[in-house]
Amino acid sequence: MTARHSALCAEEAEEVVKELRAALAKAGIVLPSLGLDPVSLAREAPCPLVDSGRCPVETDRRLAGAVVR
Structure with a gap:
């Protein structure tokens, strides 16, 4: 794995965390x-x-x- 690939993985994971946090917030859910x-x-x-x-x-x-809905 290259350093660039690792950086892209980290960036993607951070973006997914932001997306998940926002989606959960819309459902009134906070994962501490x-x-x-x-x-x-x-x-x-x-x-x-x-x-x-x-x-x-x-x-x-x-x-x-929320997941069942």
Whole structure:
């Protein structure tokens, strides 16, 4: 993987986080720790993962309801 490819992966992941945050906000949902996974960023040639975990049960319930619609 080239440095340019890694940079593009990181940029794309950051954009996806912004898009997901905006879409969830429209549904009245906030994922407190939504962001890029720091472990996947630490790789030699990073292609980051989106971390959407660590939210309260009520938030998960609302998220599940929004996905089913």
